[in-house]
Amino acid sequence: MLFIEYPKCSTCKKAKMFLDEHNMKYEHRNIKDNPPTKEELEKYLALSKLDINKFFNTSGLVYKELNLKEKLNDLSLSSKLDLLSSNGMLIKRPILVGEDFVLIGFKINEWEEKLCQN
Secondary structure (H helix, E strand, O other), X not given: OEEEEOOOOHHHHHHHHHHHHOOOOOEEEEOXXXXXXXXXXXXXXXXXXXXXXXXXXXXXXXXXXXXXXXXXXXXXXXXXXXXXXXXXXXXXXXXXXXXXXXXXXXXXXXXHHHHOOO
């Protein structure tokens, strides 16, 4: 699995602890230093079956500075993907990418359901 995070983020730290406590193997990637590309985001979007707007970190400073709350609905899918891939701090985190799934954000019940099935 690929674990995409911002190391200073408390939610990412909780998610990482969850993975470690459950002895999950994963590769680590810093979302600020190496944000997902537009192509990766298209793949994640398809796997997650979520609306593209769910990928935005709506509580982040960059989101607020760019006034995206007002602008997001007027942007095309392609423009939203371009925006997300241009700055990792715009993306909700963490992201956990498996072979056939993507989890956005850390909701422990979703993670347990997807990762702890026997």
